[in-house]
Amino acid sequence: MIEVKNLIKTFEGRGQVVRAVDDVSTQVAKGEVVVIIGPSGSGKSTFLRCLNGLEEFNDGQVIIDGIDLTESKTNLNAVRREVGMVFQHFNLFPHKTVLENVTLAQRVVRQRKPAEANERAMKLLTKVGIAEKANEYPSRLSGGQQQRVAIARALAMDPKVMLFDEPTSALDPEMVGEVLDVMKQLAREGMTMAVVTHEMGFAREVADRVMFMDAGRILEDAPPARFFTAPKEPRAQAFLKQVL
């Protein structure tokens, strides 16, 4: 489903070049849940943002469902509607109600009729447990509720892949659970997911594979059982000692 070959992304700042993603190659199969962990600044968010072209990368290839992002005739917008993304800071549209947040892209991108879009939206809002707030503005919702709306908004496009960029990092601890529950349910339904997170419990329980990133490279890529009990890399061992 996702294929990454020799991906390189560099940032230039104050005369020095930082390789945020340094020659990364990997793939994610259909229905697989991959959790990416690592210390801050290790390039995991940047890597994730390269997967839907939100971040322009310098070299390498990203192939989503057989479509190469780097090819000049690829319509990035067409690829992006197949790839849902959930952000750390939710990024709901504050001037639209919850329902409008979920229906807008369905109508303007997928060209669905308002009735059809509303029906799909209400179904998803019910699924994430927030249907009763459909006509509220996002500012009236708690962080956890906003993030669940954001997940519903991404799902409304019927994506083939979902990317999660630290979805629980900006939440109060008591709200983390409700968002993780929605994500677990998605994983059970067979959604292909790439998740950047600091929630080790989630990684252990839900992930098919755990990737450990540091300094722009994938140092370890293993099933959670093996990764959490017997990591090979010393850098991963040190990281796990800190967080567990």
Place this chain on the structure above:
Amino acid sequence: MILLVLAVGLWFATQRIHYEWRWERVPQYFAYRAEVSQDTPVAGRVSAITPEGRSNRIEITPEGGGQPVTVTVEQAQVKVGDAVAENDTVGVNFQWRVGPLTQGLWVTIWISFVSGFIGLAIGLVTGLCRISKNPTLRGLAIIYIELIRGTPLLVQIFIFYFFIGTVLNLDRIVAGVGALALFVGAYTAEIIRAGIQSIAKGQTEAARSLGMSATQTMIYIVLPQAFKRVLPPLAGQFISLIKDSSLVSVIAITDLTKSGREIITSSFATFEIWFTVALLYLLVTAVLSQLLFWLERRFARSD
């Protein structure tokens, strides 16, 4: 208390220069009853005048005899027995007419409205060009903004009227509205640019990640939020525009200011007319200001 002291001070000041206030002269410049003269269609002699309600029926017997002709007027200017020639005025009717102050006020309002509307469109386009990735568009936008902001509006109006207006054979109204629109457009462009740039990057990213194009993102996500945020500075700009529109009186457009000046030359009520003109400007700007404030509160629903 302070206002009272001010009023008394003003009264004393005018006393000292022996100014005679003639406020009663002002209302006629808003609306007045005009005399419309009524003529007789035939030559002859006035045979009878009979009052009929508020008007009078004048009967005129033609010179060669025959059926008397009647003319109805509100105020007769002939007496029974007077000889009248064809098309002589026999009396007058009264009719309400709009005075020059009202006409000037109307011109000021519509000129401001039209140039404000065009200016907003120019500002939106220029603001978008100003942040475009295309260096030519960006450069042109910057040159336009700097040119307009760096020269006085009065000079721009003169250039527009005397140079561009002459070359392109423009009407003075078109020249005046054009100059005002270009002027307000440059300021609006900067306001809109700042508004767009103040919207968090995450909004654009969220929209793009849903597959929306750059244009769709601008229309559905960024501009509505930016517009809400720039409404207060835009309101200030449009209130300024109403006041700045008084400058078009220099190219002989009879707006509120020019009407005021013309009335003073005939009425000599200098102080009263200028106070009235100021009050009328205040009235228009206050109404606009309330309208925009109401709009602002409506937009604040989603906060």
